[in-house]
Amino acid sequence: MGKQIVxxxxxxxxGRRLEVVEEIASVVKATSGVTLLGCSSDxxxxxxxxxxxxxxxxxxxxxxxxxxxxxxxxxxxxxxxxHPRIGACDVVxxxxxxxxxxxxxxxxxxxxxxKVASGLNLPVYxxxxxATISERKSLPxxxxxxxxxxxxxxxxxxxxxxxxxxxxxxxxxAIAIGARMPLIAxxxxxxxxxxxxxxxxxxxxxxxxxxxxxVMAMGVMLEERNVAQxxxxxxxxxxxxxxxxxxxxxxxxxxYGVPVIGCEIVGLTPVDALIDVAEHYLQxxxxxxxxxxxxxxxx
Amino acid sequence: MGKQIVxxxxxxxxGRRLEVVEEIASVVKATSGVTLLGCSSDxxxxxxxxxxxxxxxxxxxxxxxxxxxxxxxxxxxxxxxxHPRIGACDVVxxxxxxxxxxxxxxxxxxxxxxKVASGLNLPVYxxxxxATISERKSLPxxxxxxxxxxxxxxxxxxxxxxxxxxxxxxxxxAIAIGARMPLIAxxxxxxxxxxxxxxxxxxxxxxxxxxxxxVMAMGVMLEERNVAQxxxxxxxxxxxxxxxxxxxxxxxxxxYGVPVIGCEIVGLTPVDALIDVAEHYLQxxxxxxxxxxxxxxxx
Numbered sequence: 001m002g003k004q005i006v007x008x009x010x011x012x013x014x015g016r017r018l019e020v021v022e023e024i025a026s027v028v029k030a031t032s033g034v035t036l037l038g039c040s041s042d043x044x045x046x047x048x049x050x051x052x053x054x055x056x057x058x059x060x061x062x063x064x065x066x067x068x069x070x071x072x073x074x075x076x077x078x079x080x081x082x083h084p085r086i087g088a089c090d091v092v093x094x095x096x097x098x099x100x101x102x103x104x105x106x107x108x109x110x111x112x113x114x115k116v117a118s119g120l121n122l123p124v125y126x127x128x129x130x131a132t133i134s135e136r137k138s139l140p141x142x143x144x145x146x147x148x149x150x151x152x153x154x155x156x157x158x159x160x161x162x163x164x165x166x167x168x169x170x171x172x173x174a175i176a177i178g179a180r181m182p183l184i185a186x187x188x189x190x191x192x193x194x195x196x197x198x199x200x201x202x203x204x205x206x207x208x209x210x211x212x213x214x215v216m217a218m219g220v221m222l223e224e225r226n227v228a229q230x231x232x233x234x235x236x237x238x239x240x241x242x243x244x245x246x247x248x249x250x251x252x253x254x255x256y257g258v259p260v261i262g263c264e265i266v267g268l269t270p271v272d273a274l275i276d277v278a279e280h281y282l283q284x285x286x287x288x289x290x291x292x293x294x295x296x297x298x299x
Numbered sequence: 300m301g302k303q304i305v306x307x308x309x310x311x312x313x314g315r316r317l318e319v320v321e322e323i324a325s326v327v328k329a330t331s332g333v334t335l336l337g338c339s340s341d342x343x344x345x346x347x348x349x350x351x352x353x354x355x356x357x358x359x360x361x362x363x364x365x366x367x368x369x370x371x372x373x374x375x376x377x378x379x380x381x382h383p384r385i386g387a388c389d390v391v392x393x394x395x396x397x398x399x400x401x402x403x404x405x406x407x408x409x410x411x412x413x414k415v416a417s418g419l420n421l422p423v424y425x426x427x428x429x430a431t432i433s434e435r436k437s438l439p440x441x442x443x444x445x446x447x448x449x450x451x452x453x454x455x456x457x458x459x460x461x462x463x464x465x466x467x468x469x470x471x472x473a474i475a476i477g478a479r480m481p482l483i484a485x486x487x488x489x490x491x492x493x494x495x496x497x498x499x500x501x502x503x504x505x506x507x508x509x510x511x512x513x514v515m516a517m518g519v520m521l522e523e524r525n526v527a528q529x530x531x532x533x534x535x536x537x538x539x540x541x542x543x544x545x546x547x548x549x550x551x552x553x554x555y556g557v558p559v560i561g562c563e564i565v566g567l568t569p570v571d572a573l574i575d576v577a578e579h580y581l582q583x584x585x586x587x588x589x590x591x592x593x594x595x596x597x598x
Contacts, residue, residue, distance in 0.1 A: 005596065037595050053596060097592060182592070189584070246581055262584040268592045271570060278576035282545055285488070285561040293396060293481070293567045296336050297304065297352060 005097035006059045006105060007037075007182065009051050011090045012070045013079050015041040020073050021048045027065040033058030037268070046081025047090070051268075056100065060108050063092055064115060071120055071172040076147045084143045086125075086150055087173030091139060093128060094179045097270055105179035106130045113177045117164030120172070123154060124163040128178035132162055139176060147173045184234040184273055185266035186242055188249045191259040195221040198228035201252045205230070205245060212248055214240035227261070237273040243280045304396035305358045305404060306336075306481065308350050310389045311369045312378050314340040319372050320347045326364040332357030336567070345380025346389070350567075355399065359407050362391055363414060370419055370471040375446045383442045385424075385449050386472030390438060392427060393478045396569055404478035405429045412476045416463030419471070422453060423462040427477035431461055438475060446472045483533040483572055484565035485541055487548045490558040494520040497527035500551045504529070504544065511547060513539040526560070536572040542579045 014020050021041050025048075028036045034054035041048040052062060067089045074088035092112070094105040109130040117124045131137045145153050151168050153159045160166050161174065168174050190198055198219030205211035214236035220229050230249050234242060250260045272289075279287055289295055313319050320340050324347075327335045333353035340347040351361060366388045373387035391411070393404040408429040416423045430436045444452050450467050452458045459465050460473065467473050489497055497518030504510035513535035519528050529548050533541060549559045571588075578586055588594055 005593065007592070035596055037592075053592065242577075242581060260582065263581045264584050265586060265590060268590055268595070271574070271591045271593050274577035274591070275570070275573050277580055278541075278573035281576055281580040282541060282562045283559065285563050287564060291564060291567055292570045292573070293306070293336075293352065294304065294570045296567070297334055 004055045004099040005053050006056050006100055006108065007051065007053045007095035007097050008059045008063050008092065009049060009095065010063060010066055010070075010092045011085075012048050012050065012066075012074065013046065013076065013081065013085045013088055013090050014070075014074050015046045015048050015081065016043050021050075024048075024066060024069045024073060025050050027069050028052045028062045031058055031062035031065065034062045042083070044081070045083035046079065047083045047085065053097065056104065056108055059094065060112055063094075063112055067092065067112075067116055067122075067175065068120065071122065071169070075171045076173045077171060079147070084140070084146055085173075086143050086147050087122070087169070087175045088171070089175055091127070091176045092178070095182050096179075097182060098272075102129050102179060102181070109177045109179045113163045116175065116177070117161075120169070122164050122169050122172060123161035123166065123174040125174065125176045126162040126178055127176045128180040130178040142176050150174055181236045181238065182268075182270050182273075184237050184242065184269050186232045186234050186245065187264045187266065188230045188232070188246060188260055189222070189225075189262045189264070190228045190230065190253055191261045192228050192256070193221075193226045195219055195228045197253070197256045197258055198230050200256075201249055202230050202232075204252060205248045206232075212240050212245055215245050217245075234273075237270070237276070241276045241280065242273055243277045303354045303398040304352050305355050305399055305407065306350065306352045306394040306396050307358045307362050307391065308348060308394065309362060309365055309369075309391045310384075311347050311349065311365075311373065312345065312375065312380065312384045312387055312389050313369075313373050314345045314347050314380065315342050320349075323347075323365060323368045323372060324349050326368050327351045327361045330357055330361035330364065333361045341382070343380070344382035345378065346382045346384065352396065355403060355407055358393065359411055362393075362411055366391065366415055366421075366474065367419065370421065370468070374470045375472045376470060378446070383439070383445055384472075385442050385446050386421070386468070386474045387470070388474050390426070390475045391477070394481050395478075396481060397571075401428055401478060401480070408476045408478045412462045415474065415476070416460075419468070421463050421468050421471060422460035422465065422473040424473065424475045425461040425477055426475045427479040429477040441475050449473055480535045480537065481567075481569050481572075483536050483541065483568050485531045485533050485544065486563045486565065487529045487531070487545060487559055488521070488524075488561045488563070489527045489529065489552055490560045491527050491555070492520075492525045494518055494527045496552070496555050496557055497529050499555075500548055501529050501531075503551060504547045505531075511539050511544055514544050516544075533572075536569070536575070540575045540579065541572055542576045 025039045037051040070089035113124040202217035202219040203209045206217040216233040336350040369388035412423040501516035501518040502508045505516040515532040
């Protein structure tokens with residue numbers, strides 16, 4: 001299963017001119033030791049999410065080149081879109097997947113931040129686990145006022161960037177660079193067509209409602225199947241594993257006499273999130289990930 | 300998680316002279332593209348089990364060299380041990396782990412068999428999934444009469460080897476080469492100190508007792524913990540997944556009012572065996588192994 005895997009998920013402020021997005025993503029393909037996993041663009045948001053994995057050095061290198069290209073090709077003076085943003089390359093998170101610690105991803109974010117600030121004259125805000133100020137853990141605080149508002153706000157002491165000038169770049173704005181846990185999109189389908197039940201369950205199982213830490217949830221309707229769903233974002237599967245939110249939804253659904261009819265994982269998941277579920281279900285004693293045959297290949 | 304993984308688990312008829320075992324295992328370390336996972340010797344059995352993984356060609360090459368070395372260093376005329384055996388290198392199974400089919404492992408077994416027969420003048424029996432005669436699927440049939448008895452028995456039509464002379468090698472005997480599924484040692488601990496309950500459960504949940512296909516089971520006592528255990532060998536986790544035997548033990552234990560207090564996996568398991576458990580528990584709909592981030596690394 002490889003030695004070291006870091007995931008990097010830059011979001012760039014271009015989701016309409018796909019040839020530009022293609023050119024920005026192409027620098028990732030050209031970096032050795034790095035694999036491009038996906039690139040999805042949203043025209044309404046006018047924003048694209050580029051996902052790639054590799055070892056620390058490869059990923060840092062690819063991210064640096066990607067930022068350079070985005071700064072060269074995107075002009076924030078002309079940018080419009082429904083998603084909040086502060087710059088051409090708006091946000092770059094490093095995500096520890098295997099054989100790498102969160103501390104190492106934080107170090108990566110800081111190294112890249114320093115390099116980008118001096119090389120491109122770009123204000124850099126450290127966010128997530130890399131934040132140096134607790135209010136900057138979350139992106140909305142950093143993005144407050146967006147690109148346009150930041151021109152003035154950046155002069156205020158509380159908005160001073162971690163690296164680079166206290167002045168937005170004339171075309172590329174600013175950037176947030178950070179580190180976070182992998183995010184798993186995990187949905188639980190209910191045996192009911194009443195979306196209000198899904199909404200009620202979502203409200204009580206999420207962290208914000210006094211439920212599980214590291215869980216964001218909302219109730220939605222799968223119209224084509226006529227099924228109500230509790231749709232969750234698991235933002236720290238190590239601290240709050242998938243089985244815990246699954247059981248919590250099941251338990252809350254019981255009071256409405258509603259069964260869980262299935263679940264889905266949307267997009268990618270680290271294999272460890274599933275191994276944790278198996279360990280729990282089988283009540284495994286003394287199990288070590290060293291016992292997984294595939295993990296022995298690269299020792 | 301790598302491209303192609305074949306596991307190979309040769310058993311050699313030497314478990315006392317550890318320097319000889321070490322020398323035999325050393326040829327595996329010297330083969331490129333192959334990783335030695337373990338080597339365990341049993342003095343009573345006078346037998347060692349050597350485990351390694353790699354791609355098809357690497358594993359075939361390492362197995363060939365290992366057999367040559369075992370034939371050179373082990374004299375069956377002097378061999379004594381409590382485990383049934385027919386030759387210096389007694390049995391060589393190829394096991395598909397990832398990116399390789401059972402049919403490819405059968406082909407590997409046949410290629411190696413032909414090579415070993417002509418190069419070393421060794422009678423070769425194909426066994427397991429590689430067997431050409433259904434009675435030879437299981438090793439006890441092939442080993443009937445053992446090394447000593449085979450000298451005469453090999454002349455009978457029913458015992459003609461698949462490759463090589465119908466005459467045992469003067470010092471190395473004969474060899475069984477084959478293909479099989481990975482084997483998972485999976486134990487379920489019961490909340491009782493009555494080993495008879497574990498034995499009763501074992502008898503009904505195993506294939507031989509009208510229980511689950513691909514499951515061998517026995518009841519044993521964990522003396523140091525005073526806990527009775529159903530100890531299982533899962534010989535095909537794809538057809539008969541771990542969760543099915545876990546639930547079956549739990550269900551049968553209920554009639555004695557006994558709970559399952561924990562489980563253990565002894566030694567190695569393919570990661571897919573655990574992913575299957577997670578998929579079952581979470582009732583996952585439409586999940587694909589492509590969604591596992593680590594699997595995307597080597598595409």
